[in-house]
Amino acid sequence: MASTITSFLSAKTTKASLFESSFKGTQLTPSNVSIPSVRSNAKQNLSASMSAPSPPPYDLRNFKFDPIRESIVSREMTRRYMTDMNTFADTDVVIVGAGSAGLSCAYELSKDPSVQIAIIEQSVSPGGGAWLGGQLFSAMVVRKPAHLFLDELGVAYDELDNYVVVKHAALFTSTIMSKLLARQNVKLFNAVAVEDLIVKNGRVGGVVTNWALVSMNHDTQSCMDPNVMEAKVVVSSCGHDGPFGATGVKRLKSIGLIDRVSGMKALDMNSAEDAIVRLTREVVPGMIVTGMEVAEIDGASRMGPTFGAMMISGQKAAHLALKSLGLPNAVETVQKMQPEMILAAAESVETADA
DSSP states (O other): OHHHHHHHHHHHHHHTSGGGOSOOOOOSSOOOOOOOOOEEOSOOOOOOOOSOOOOOSSOTTSOOOOOOOHHHHHHHHHHHHHHHHHHTTEEEEEEEOOSHHHHHHHHHHTTSTTSOEEEEESSSSOOGGGGSSBTTBOOEEEETTTHHHHHHHTOOEEEOSSEEEESOHHHHHHHHHHHHHTSTTEEEEESEEEEEEEEETTEEEEEEEEEHHHHTTGGGSSOOOOEEEEEEEEEEOOOSSSSSTTHHHHHHHHTTSSSOOOOOBSOOHHHHHHHHHHHOEEEETTEEEOTTHHHHHHTOBOOOSBOHHHHHHHHHHHHHHHHHTTOOOHHHHHHHHHHHHHHHHHHHHHHHHO
16 A cells, blocks of 8 residues: 555656646746747757748848937936836845846746746846856756756757756856846846845845946945845855855854854766755745756765756755745645645555455
């Protein structure tokens, strides 16, 4: 009977996993275009069509832009950015760090159009280390079953036994960014650094921000005070230690909200990726830690150039944020299903025995 219940639970849990969660979100842009399979087991036909490409809908031999005043360009950029700063000064979720974990978290979270999300990235170029696969190589390795996230995004890959390979990491990064940033409930503030946290009564309630170039040059000029952004939930995905890495958990330690930051251990891919996803959590009230920053706080192993844990850790962080906001989420759904699944398994076994 025990083995039958275990098998029953295993099958049910798989269906209730993060990949097939009860919370599907809302499709913001209706689409009736069928998407071809993104898997590639055989050699692809790379032969190019011999027909001439369609001409653009304008004359390339005599092209002229419509006239514009320089002040209009300046006003359009300034007005829209300041409007965004005003809108997101008090928001639902702030995600610190737009690497693979942060982008995956924002993508999953933004499926609910009622959730307002600000992404803060200190670099001009978001994406973190996900533009390359490792050591300036281009291919991205993703261990199964994280490839299901690539299926959802529509990112093509070569499939092998226990893993898949995306031909260039930038294909993943550019795809998730293009889908994410098109959503109306998301704003990316790049070239902006998080300098500190807002903490009230032991709960993180937002972030303190400054222009990244100002933050990097505080010692070379007179004082330049920061700005603030309040949030119901802060997700820290700053990555492993470095010039800007692990800044979230290091700040928590310096102000006494956590006891230690153990530091990332040496490389062990098989233990590292499982640990990153398992340990993704709300470390203090109001602040969730995801991605390689998890390894810094818990002393988990580094994983090297494999990216599945970043994607799934980001997904888990998103559902933890939804839980904190009191919204439907996969993490809570699985927890609530466990007693029901055990009872159903027992009844199923009793019926079979009878």
